[in-house]
Amino acid sequence: MSAAPTTHVTCTGLAFAWPDGTEVFDGLQLAVGLGRTGLIGLNGSGKSTLLKLIAGELTPTGGRIRTTGEIGFLPQAVTLDTALRVDEALGIAGARAALHAIEAGDASEEHFTAVGDDWDVEERAHATLDQLGLGRLGLDRTVGEMSGGECVLLALAALLLARPDVLLLDEPTNNLDLRARQRLYDAVDAWTGVLVVVSHDQELLERVDQIADLRGGEVRWYGGPLSAYEEALAQEQQAAARMVRVAEADVQRQKRELAEARLKLARRKRYGQKMAESKREPKIVMNARKRAAQESAGKHRILHEERLAEARERLDEAVEAVRDDDEVRIDLPGTVVHPGRGVLTLRELRLRYGAEVTGAYEIHGPERIALVGRNGAGKTTLLRTIAGELAPESGEALAHVPLRFLPQRLDVLDDALTVAENVARFAPEATNNQIRSRLARFLFRGARADQQAGTLSGGERFRASLAALLLAEPAPRLLLLDEPTNNLDRASVQRLTAALASYQGALIVAGHDVPFLESIGITRWLLLDGTLRDIDAEEVRGTASDEEE
The missing domain is CATH 3.40.50.300 (P-loop containing nucleotide triphosphate hydrolases)
Structure with missing residues (x-):
């Protein structure tokens, strides 16, 4: 898919690894333009990490990130100081206080500087809160009086008020009830700038213009919402499955032809031995025939071995194209x-x-x-x-x-411990082998069981x-x-x-x-x-x- 005429986010050769050496990206290329983009991918593919890199909360270990305009970022875990007033959480407390001071007759220059051109800041704040279903909240209320879902909406309201050029949302429907989710859907529908949203919410992903599928450190683009992506992916997987069957049949054919080539070589060797034993031809002639037969048979065998290797390589590529999303198995x-x-x-x-x-x-x-x-x-x-x-x-x-x-x-x-060590805390009597065997059911196999929880x-x-x-x-x-x-x-x-x-x-x-x-x-x-x-x-x-x- 071609990039939009104006690219607002560009990642070139992006590399990132966690302090323990766990690699997330190595040479990622990405270009995002105007419109709403749904960023999807398996857990662990780096979606949240990518948003944090674009937002400047993490520093790449290599490559470059270029952005145009202001970036607004709503992380997965929204944490607001419970002592904050609503206007402070919205980032308008200073302008609001200056506006009230001016209205009370204080014409100090610093108040006009604080307000700038934002004379309708309170009206915009109330309108934004209303849009997100938070109209009952007064600007002087405290965050401690709000639920977790309301805090998410309040953080989103702060971003909408700031009017960034690029809006990054990481699982924004987390903790939201159905009514609040609808408010967020409406806000996404109304957004006219650049939007990149990471989500598993099917209804939200039906509102995007394109899907970016992050897998194996690369991004593949699909036009349209989630349903269009799933249809295209299903067709791709059907084609990939057919290619696997074709490649498997080719491997079997090449194995048969190689076996036949080896059989012919063995027959020629036996024939040469019989001719040598019977001494029906001069020795120099027999040696020449033997060398020619060996060379011909050897070339034939090498040709079929190369064809078999190529067929196996095509099979590996075909299998790689078929997605294997293992299931967690609980049989306790x-x-x-x-x-x-x-x-x-x-x-x-x-x-x-x-x-x-x-x-x-x-x-x-x-x-x-x-x-x-x-x-x-x-x-x-x-x-x-x-x-x-x-x-x-x-x-x-x-x-x-x-x-x-x-x-x-x-x-x-415990973020400082590995996955296996964390499980051992809850099952101190279990042996290391038992823990690793059980963790394999949860798809933590081999080195993945030794990954630090914090990463x-x-x-x-x-x-x-x-x-x-x-x-x-x-x-x-x-x-x-x-x-x-x-x-x-x-x-x-x-x-x-x-x-x-x-x-x-x-x-x-x-x-x-x-x-x-x-x-x-x-x-x-x-x-x-x-x-x-x-x-x-x-x-x-x-x-x-x-x-x-």
């Missing part, structure tokens, strides 16, 4: 929970920050429960209370089986965290997951779906990704909206779309 008998066994009791539970569970809720094995609700409703607080990380205001959350909790932050790993991509970190919890001793029979599809590419979501399909314990998943929740066989839907209550599967999408901000 220790996680089995027999039907009807009680795994969790919630009784008259009042959570911190106001949400509550009235009456008693009994959860049995192997139920699969989806915990849904708007941002800030208390889903994470409930999971942390069940896990024992938070004490309830009153009531009790009593687990009857071993449980493990995987939080949104994925902070169960893992978002999806790899999730996979390593899941491995650490599921391989823990004792094995968890109740697994709590908080927004598990955050930071996962589409292939990783499919891996997670397959992994959870083979998990035999009870499951509680908090999330807004309804297609994912439906794909893992949810048996019970719980809505947390001030209080906890059961809802029917048919109500889920309607309830989510009606969520209040």
Whole structure:
């Protein structure tokens, strides 16, 4: 695909490696112009790293990055100081204070300098907050009063107010409920500059103009949204599979022809030996015939060996073109929970920050429960209370089986340790061979098990965290997951779906990704909206779309 007339981001021979020597890029070429680009690729391919390099948060080890205009960057993990006021988070506190001082009669030059040409800064701020569904937030409110999803939208509002030339978004729908996601979709639709978004969100990727597929340190371009990319990729993979079959047939043919050439050579040798033994021809003639036969047969054999080598090379190239996205496999008998066994009791539970569970809720094995609700409703607080990380205001959350909790932050790993060492922390009795054998099921094979946790991509970190919890001793029979599809590419979501399909314990998943929740066989839907209550599967999408901000 040809680049847009005006290129705003250019990477030439880009190289980057982590301090431990793990190489991410070596000679990457990239040119991004006007329009909305969806950057996709397997977890660990370097998508987030590439955005950080373009944004200047990381320094390349080689090559060059050129950008035109201002860069705005929304990272995966948005962290805002809880003491900040909303206007400070938006970056308009100074201009706003100067504007108020001028309105109060203070005509100091520094106030006019602070305001510049931005006399409508407050009106623009309110309009932007309204656009993102944050209109109820006053500019004097503090970040500590907001949910995680609202903080993401606030950070996006700050970028929209700054009006950068290039906007980089890294998994922007993480932690957003369905209503908030729609607000973000609308903002993406309205963006007229350069936009590069890393996401696994199918609906968001349907709004881009082109797909950039980052794989093996190279970018391949596909025109159109995600559906057009998937159609083109399916055709490519069908063609690649056909090429593999053709190449395999060619290898077999070349093997047969080589075997036939060797058989002919052996026959000629036997014939020459018989002629020599019978002495029917002069010795000088027989030697000449022998040399000619050997040379001819040798050339024939070498020709077929070369053809076989070439056929094998073509087969290797054809196989390389076929994508092999392995699946995570969980076959842990220790996680089995027999039907009807009680795994969790919630009784008259009042959570911190106001949400509550009235009456008693009994959860049995192997139920699969989806915990849904708007941002800030208390889903994470409930999971942390069940896990024992938070004490309830009153009531009790009593687990009857071993449980493990995987939080949104994925902070169960020690960044200074390797993947294998992290798993060993949770299973101290397991041998190194046992740990590595189990990690192979989670696609950490060989040297990948020795990679430091701090260098893992978002999806790899999730996979390593899941491995650490599921391989823990004792094995968890109740697994709590908080927004598990955050930071996962589409292939990783499919891996997670397959992994959870083979998990035999009870499951509680908090999330807004309804297609994912439906794909893992949810048996019970719980809505947390001030209080906890059961809802029917048919109500889920309607309830989510009606969520209040």
